[in-house]
Amino acid sequence: MSKEDIGITVSKEADFSEWYTQVVLKAKLADYAPVKGLIVLRPDGYSIWESLRNTFDEKFFKKGIRNGFLPILIPESLLGKEQKHFAGFNPEVFWVTHSGENEIGDRLALRPTSETLAYTMYSKWIQSWRDLPLKINFWNTALRAEIKATKPFLRTSEFLWQEGHTVHAIKEEAEKEVIEILEIYKNTVQDELAIPVVTGKKSEKEKFVGAVYTTTMESIMPDGKALQMGTSHFLGQNFSIPFEVKFSDKDNVEQFAWQTSWGVSWRLIGAMIMVHGDDKGLVLPPKVAPIQVVIVPIYKSDDAKNVIFPKLNEIRQQLESKKIRVHVDDRNELTPGYKFNDWELKGIPLRIEIGPKDIEKQQIVLAKRYNREKISIGFNEIEKISTILDEIQKDMLEIAKVKAKQNTINISEYSEFKSKIGKGGFFNAYWCGKTECEEKIKEETGADIRVIPFGSENTNGKCIYCNEQSKETPIFARGY
Known part of the structure; x- marks a missing residue:
């Protein structure tokens, strides 16, 4: 290996x-x-x-x-x-x-x-x-x-x-x-x-x-x-x-x-x-994922395989007809568990699991990569997968928005700014507009003005560095 x-x-x-x-x-x-x-x-x-x-x-x-x-x-x-x-x-x-x-x-x-x-x-x-x-x-x-x-x-x-x-x-x-x-x-x-x-x-x-x-x-x-x-x-x-x-x-x-x-x-x-990404590896948004859905068949015998694959191929064709990018993992030498971990590492948005018991129940199991949730849907509900991929895309953005908001701080005292900047984050802070203050902040904290957001003009505060009247509220941060 x-x-x-x-x-x-x-x-x-x-x-x-x-x-x-x-x-x-x-x-x-x-x-x-x-x-x-x-x-x-x-x-x-x-x-x-x-x-x-x-x-x-x-x-x-x-x-x-x-x-x-x-x-x-x-x-x-x-x-x-x-x-x-x-x-x-x-x-x-x-x-x-x-x-x-x-x-x-x-x-x-x-x-x-x-x-x-x-x-x-x-x-x-x-x-x-x-x-x-x-x-x-x-x-x-x-x-x-x-x-x-x-x-x-x-x-x-x-x-x-x-x-x-x-x-x-x-x-x-x-x-x-x-x-x-x-x-x-x-x-x-x-x-x-x-x-x-x-x-x-x-x-x-x-x-x-x-x-x-x-x-x-x-x-x-x-x-x-x-x-x-x-x-x-x-x-x-x-x-x-x-x-x-x-x-x-x-x-x-x-x-x-x-x-x-x-x-x-x-x-x-x-x-x-x-x-x-998470501790399992990559997590891909469906819109850019090279493979959006991977199908993993689960079987222990040739007889079971012969039962599963006709239905599996039918599902694959249904999804491809909807312009969904699908891959069937038919590697015989690997266990289903290994395949699950492999596709999680590669971040594939949605995994379909199908075995003999699923054939009996007329269903498939869906595993969402971004939150590890598993659900079952019937063979007659395959068209729902397009909607599920859309929901994953939207949910991933909303989760990222929440995390970004949690990592954004309004701050007005320079001493507090210096003590917290080492932990990272976006810092909204008043600024007088002078390059000298910007340079001093960079020199003393390692933080740049990353962006002056549109509509952030603000004369109600005091510059976080020199305490003169502010002109704008830029975002300070250390960057890549």
């Missing part, structure tokens, strides 16, 4: 980091690559990413956003056009310096992000107001040198993501795009992954380098740390001017365009693992 066949050996509460790594590896979502900081996605892990990608593509397409492709190599001379932006990535950049044995001259960066490359192309493609808006999304990888504190899906040197880049003739139209994309992100994460998020803006200190402002969605993880789930940036004309992304307006006057960029990564999969 290999190590990956052994179940989870630590509890989620006792050693969260080790628990998380074991779930990723033993549920066969990913594995470590031979190069430090890189991982290999296995089919189940990639299937979850494909599910998210398909949902985003459908929503993007309705907004007039189409997919394109960008190469991974970016000339250093091109990056120099927007030095302030690229300086933020410099310590993390991988460089290509040779072609075979020959030096190539101008170094090539392995894409940390694609603004400079995309906007160089946009400046060629856009001439007139008739070419706008231009909305393109790119599914690709990005590379950033995360060598020390790596963790699968959360912090790796190469990661899968999508990055959208739009160009507009009108400022207000671009700003509307920023918010609409953030709303797509929020709805998808909550509806598909059953993870609640808080949306709002980043502080000036924490915004994306090169943006006028950054909007974000943040979630709190079970260990009390915050995780940035996605961002949408209003770039203004900060890139269109150096990259000459401009157009002739209806009066034939040349104007610089207004731009946005936005993205999510496979970090979403890491969040899903952390939020829903």
Whole structure:
């Protein structure tokens, strides 16, 4: 028996980091690559990413956003056009310096992000107001040198993501795009992954380098740390001017365009693992589960098997006709108990158990993964399984919302803030809006302003650090 066949050996509460790594590896979502900081996605892990990608593509397409492709190599001379932006990535950049044995001259960066490359192309493609808006999304990888504190899906040197880049003739139209994309992100994460998020803006200190402002969605993880789930940036004309992304307006006057960029990564999969998993392993929301229902036959003889399988196949066909993703575990060499544990480790939302006694009773046994509940339904009630999967999806979100609320604290005294921040959580605290206070809080507690929620403007309190009049009530937390 290999190590990956052994179940989870630590509890989620006792050693969260080790628990998380074991779930990723033993549920066969990913594995470590031979190069430090890189991982290999296995089919189940990639299937979850494909599910998210398909949902985003459908929503993007309705907004007039189409997919394109960008190469991974970016000339250093091109990056120099927007030095302030690229300086933020410099310590993390991988460089290509040779072609075979020959030096190539101008170094090539392995894409940390694609603004400079995309906007160089946009400046060629856009001439007139008739070419706008231009909305393109790119599914690709990005590379950033995360060598020390790596963790699968959360912090790796190469990661899968999508990055959208739009160009507009009108400022207000671009700003509307920023918010609409953030709303797509929020709805998808909550509806598909059953993870609640808080949306709002980043502080000036924490915004994306090169943006006028950054909007974000943040979630709190079970260990009390915050995780940035996605961002949408209003770039203004900060890139269109150096990259000459401009157009002739209806009066034939040349104007610089207004731009946005936005993205999510496979970090979403890491969040899903952390939020829903338990001491048995992975717990998958039905909408993204590669297998939604697994059928486990229970028999001790060929005669019993011959009785069970005709009905089992009939049930499988019924479910597949409803577009439910079904798998029959017909491995003869394994016991039913082993199979139950195996599928629980892999997080399959619903298990069907069927044996000779069930055939006699004209029923099947259903085992729900997320709460371990077992129920029996008749052969004539198979259509209920679609509804049960929908209920599981909704229940998982509601449970996650309750846990997030329990992990969110309103706090007004800095001494209390410092004493409690080590235990983790979202801290709602008044803030005067000054970067100096934000930096001091970070220096003294390790907590950032993760998000300034929309509608959190508040002048009724006193800044938690300097005690001056507050302007907003951001969420402070330590993060991944």
